[in-house]
Amino acid sequence: MKAVGVIVEYNPFHNGHFHHLNETRQKTDADCLIAVMSGNFLQRGEPAIVSKWARAKMALAAGVDVVIELPYAFAVQAAEQFAHGAVQLLAAIGCQELCFGSESGEISAFLSAAKTWLEQKETFDSLIRTGLARGQSFPKAAAEAWQKFGAAPLDLSKPNNVLGFAYVKAIWQNKLAMMPRTIPRLAAGYHDESFSHPSIASATSLRKTLRQTGRLESIAAYVPPAALEQLRQYRETYGRFHDWEVYFPLLKYRLLTATEADLRRIAGVEEGIEHRLKQHIAHAETFAAFIAAVKTKRYTWTRLQRLCAHVLTNFTKEEQAKAANPTYIRLLGMSEAGRRYLKQVKKSAALPLVARASKLNGDSLYEQEKRAAAVYAAAFPEPLYSAALKEEYATAPIYVSGIERK
Amino acid sequence: MKAVGVIVEYNPFHNGHFHHLNETRQKTDADCLIAVMSGNFLQRGEPAIVSKWARAKMALAAGVDVVIELPYAFAVQAAEQFAHGAVQLLAAIGCQELCFGSESGEISAFLSAAKTWLEQKETFDSLIRTGLARGQSFPKAAAEAWQKFGAAPLDLSKPNNVLGFAYVKAIWQNKLAMMPRTIPRLAAGYHDESFSHPSIASATSLRKTLRQTGRLESIAAYVPPAALEQLRQYRETYGRFHDWEVYFPLLKYRLLTATEADLRRIAGVEEGIEHRLKQHIAHAETFAAFIAAVKTKRYTWTRLQRLCAHVLTNFTKEEQAKAANPTYIRLLGMSEAGRRYLKQVKKSAALPLVARASKLNGDSLYEQEKRAAAVYAAAFPEPLYSAALKEEYATAPIYVSGIERK
Structure with missing residues (x-):
């Protein structure tokens, strides 16, 4: 079985994600689509709008076969450390390819940028240190460093390009047997907060709309029905969505x-x-x-x-x-094909495959995950606080059979 | 002017406290009654039902002339450390006498118990250590230690006796020029949760009743009208009372x-x-x-x-x-007589008299106080959270003129 990886947050899942999954399956001929997903807190330091379980269900409903968790120590990090953790997990579970979204959809620009960077690593590092010492932010310092080499081969002011670039670098630096690919994104810039496409909008704009209107119907055109239903169920159960406030x-x-x-x-x-x-x-x-x-x-x-x-x-x-590398592969959910695939790689996976979180007690990456879950659950009054904590510790991976998935 | 000290929590102020203040003034012929009062958290580890400012107002309305704060590091402690901080503050501000409530109202029993204890300190310490090592609580170990000396000269199962005993010991151990006196309490055991007297009930029973009924009228018979009015105003402003939940x-x-x-x-x-x-x-x-x-x-x-x-x-x-001794005397409130007294002792007080908390920034006891205030204020939603914090940092001591006091 051919496994292909995607790196996701699904905050929340929307039609753009759905498009990416469909394109990925089609272009790579994957038998098993594996998503490594951030847990309770996300790359930009935000709490996820709904729990990892609800988001895993959205992913499974949309065609993902295996959902695994990116530990907190990698999830809530700048692009390099985030990419480092994510690509290692996908490689460890046997993905032959990684497929990410980008503005251009041209992998050559990423390869060329990563090549230049790695060949000139010392110069880049030194230029960036100088920029940081002058009070610049990391992205600003990196952009100025690129100018010394003529322009960067890809627009690194776009968050998705920054991540894709980090993925390619991380694959090479870790010498992973996983091929990077990219697929062009549909409309809507990552940070766009206004709608311009009839069915595609960024997760940022969807969260904003939902916060403003409080009505799920206001985002229904941009989110697959199954994901919308997860949002509805979540709010019904827990009374709210999560945000920093x-x-x-x-x-x-x-x-x-x-x-x-x-x-x-x-x-x-x-x-x-x-x-x-x-x-x-x-x-x-x-x-x-x-x-x-x-x-x-x-x-x-x-x-x-x-x-x-x-x-x-x-x-x-x-x-x-201390969080140098992932130490386990935590399963959040799987499809029928996902289960077959997992059975096949169970012995050969480079890290232990873990279905029950209780087996991870004492692992320092998981202890951090539990703390993140404790914070996340603090959004609720009792008895929901205790119930949400229990969900973290005791939920078995979600299994969605072919029929349920339709 | 003759100053006499009392050690209080007023959680909330009730008729028993009022009785104690009146008796104290009468028996000691005090010109200035000084109360050292716990702040946001109390000796038994509970949050105060209302803020230190509201409780200071209750005290002033009932005849206290000066209210000073017992710092957190002494307030939330077992009897010995609590007494150590409180008697030192009263002595530092010039109190000639300390007057506490007890079951018997006989000071001789306290003096005799303290004398025995201090003379046999090593034996007591060793017996208590043995008891603790056997898994006993401190009160239990202390009670068994007394049995080795025949019975204790006073009933140390009563919380008020334990505190009085600790006050006398602390005065002697710190060689303070302050005379201990005691006045018998009126009815109602400290821990009683049921009403048996028509106008006297313990603070514990009043809090319990208030929690159960939510109605201030349910405790009106046991609390002076001015104190009841403070409770009413507090709940109107902040929307609630404080408890551990x-x-x-x-x-x-x-x-x-x-x-x-x-x-x-x-x-x-x-x-x-x-x-x-x-x-x-x-x-x-x-x-x-x-x-x-x-x-x-x-x-x-x-x-x-x-x-x-x-x-x-x-x-x-x-x-x-590190919290060996109080380092300042923080004023929470004063009457006209209190103000005259403070003017008189300002130069001679053994610790700096501080009206504005901002002058205490950096003092480690006050930094702890600010943290306690931050926790206390977290009971409220914004903007009350920020407002309550500001009250801690910026409130000037409450001044109640003779006319206002009536």
Whole structure:
């Protein structure tokens, strides 16, 4: 069976994702589509709109055969570390290809950019360090570094291109036997918050619309019915969707009661940002107002969101330094084909395949995952808080048979 | 002017407290009654039902002339450390006498008990250590130690006697020029939860009744009208009273995201209790159910409540060890007579008299106080959360003129 990997967040799943899955299956002739997915917190430091289980169901309903979890220590990270964890998991479970979305859909630009970067690694590293020392953000420093080599072979101001570039680099640096491919994205820029296409819109714009209208029908044109139904069920069960504002009281409590020394132990707290956090938190009444007050040229919104996620989950520099590579493959869900595939690779997979989270107790990556789940569940009043925690610890991988999938 | 001290929590102020103040003034001929009062968290590890400001107003309305704050590091402690901080503050501000309530109202029994204890200190310490090593709680070990000396000269199963005994010991051990006196309490045992007297009931029973009925009228017979009015205004402004259940989601979040190593740094976390805390927190849906599950012979309800307060406020063993003595006298409120008295002792007081909390920034006892205030304010949604925080940092001492007091 040929397995092909995708790297996803599905926050929430929408028609663009559906298009990517269909194209991927068709172009690669995959027998088994494997998605590595962020858990409760996402790459840009945000809580996922609904739980990993609900999002795994959306993925399965749309044709994914196996959903595995990207551990927190890789999920809530800048592109390089995120890519490093994700491609290793896909390779470990036996994917022969990785297929990501990009603006152009031309893999050659990614290969050429990665080649230049890796060949000139020292120069790039040194240029970026100089930029950072001058107070630039990482993306800004990287963009200036590219200018020294003439323009980059691809537009690295586009978040999807940055990720694709990181995937290719990570595959090569880890010498993985997995071929990178790319498929052009349909319409809608990643950050677009307005609708311009009749059926395609970015996850960002969908979350915004949902937040503003509170009505699922307002996004129905852009989301497959099965995913919409998951959103509906989730809100019915838990009473709400997740966003940063839900967690702001916890963040405020934690920032006010942690000492500056405590904060300096947290991953991402560098260069005295702990003073700014402490300085602005007492007066801030919303997460958005807080981040706006703390934001600097160097500390971008995304970087601050990630840092705040680490404050909430108590994810330390020490833990980040130790999280070199994934240590397990956690299954969140599978189809009939997925189950056949897993049976086939169970023995040969490069990392242990784990269905029951209880088997992971004590594994440091999973202990971090449990803490992230504890934060995530704190969005709910009891008894839902306890119920959501139990879901993290005790849910068996979701199985969707062919008939259920239709 | 003759100043006399009382040590109070006023949680809430009731007719028994009023009786004690009137008796104190009459028996001691005091010109200035000074109350040292716990702040946001109390001796038994509970959040105060209303803020320190509201409780200071109750005190002033009832005849107290000066209200000063017992810092968190002394307030949320077993009797000895609580007494140590409180008597030092009263002595530092020039109180010639300390007057506490007791069951018998006989000071001789307290003096005799304290004398025996201090003369036989090594024997007592060794007997108590032995008891603790056998898994006894501190009160149980102390009671058994007394039996070796025949019975104790006073009933140390009564919380008020335990505190009075600790006050006398602390005065002697610190060689303070302050005379201890006691006045008999009126009816109602400290822990009584049922009403038996037409106008006197314990603070515990009043909180319980208020929690059950939600109606201020249900406690009106037991609380002076001015105190009742403070309660009414507080609930009108902040929408609620405080109890442990309000803080349970924060406690749960913190216990789930702190590592066991983090918890071992917290004051009061000893002998592996961190495992029990971790073990029971995920399933607990209320604070009461949680404590009931964690409780052991050695870890009494009160000890666990204090420990949980320290978890919430991030109060560490290191901080506890450093909190040897009060470092300032923080004014919460004063009457006209109080103001005259303060003017008189301003220069001679053994510790700096501080009206504006902003002057205390950086003082470690006050930094702990700010953290306790941050936890306390987390009971409210925004914008009340920020408003309550500001109240801690920026409120000037309450001044009540003679006319206002009537």
